[in-house]
Amino acid sequence: MNFQRGRFREEPEINLIPMIDVLLVILIFLMITTTYSKFSGLEINLPTADATQPVEPPNEINVVVSANGDIMVNRAAVGSREVEAISEALRRAGGSEKEPVVVINADAKAAHQSVIDVMQAAQHAGYNHISFATQSPTP
Numbered sequence: 501m502n503f504q505r506g507r508f509r510e511e512p513e514i515n516l517i518p519m520i521d522v523l524l525v526i527l528i529f530l531m532i533t534t535t536y537s538k539f540s541g542l543e544i545n546l547p548t549a550d551a552t553q554p555v556e557p558p559n560e561i562n563v564v565v566s567a568n569g570d571i572m573v574n575r576a577a578v579g580s581r582e583v584e585a586i587s588e589a590l591r592r593a594g595g596s597e598k599e600p601v602v603v604i605n606a607d608a609k610a611a612h613q614s615v616i617d618v619m620q621a622a623q624h625a626g627y628n629h630i631s632f633a634t635q636s637p638t639p
Contacts, residue, residue, distance in 0.1 A: 559600040561593045561627070567607040569614045581614070586621035594627065605633040 563586075564572040571578045573589040580586075594600045602622045606615045622630055 559594075559597040561590060561600050561602050563590070563602060563604050563618050565604065565606040565610045565614045565618060567609040569611055571614065571618065581617065583617050583621045583624065586618060587624040590621055590625040590627060594625065599629060600627060601629045601631055602627050603631050603633055 562574055564575075566572075569581060571581065571586055571589075573586070574593045576589070576593075578586055578589045590602065602618075604615060604618055606618075619630060622628075
């Protein structure tokens with residue numbers, strides 16, 4: 501027996517309003533928490549060339565500063581620790597070369613002032629390119 505003949509049966513439907521609300525909240529959350537990165541720079545196309553440059557070894561002046569403050573320029577001892585004497589030894593070692601690189605090999609226990617004196621002497625001699633030699637620690 502069917503007692504529900506006269507009743508109108510409603511079709512089930514999905515309510516989209518709460519789903520839209522949840523999606524909007526998620527969208528707002530993502531917009532707020534996203535970081536925007538700006539890339540500033542110029543895009544350039546570098547010119548090309550077929551010619552190769554001759555490889556010249558750089559002119560180096562090796563300066564050794566020992567732990568007790570003695571200074572050697574290209575394996576020749578400098579008699580004095582004065583800036584003027586070191587500068588003169590650097591000029592002699594550089595000779596007529598254009599812009600040699602002064603490589604400072606300082607002992608780990610060398611006085612900081614000795615290294616500064618060598619740098620100041622290189623500046624007085626007109627040598628602007630200074631490099632420091634280091635060694636990697638042994639494991």
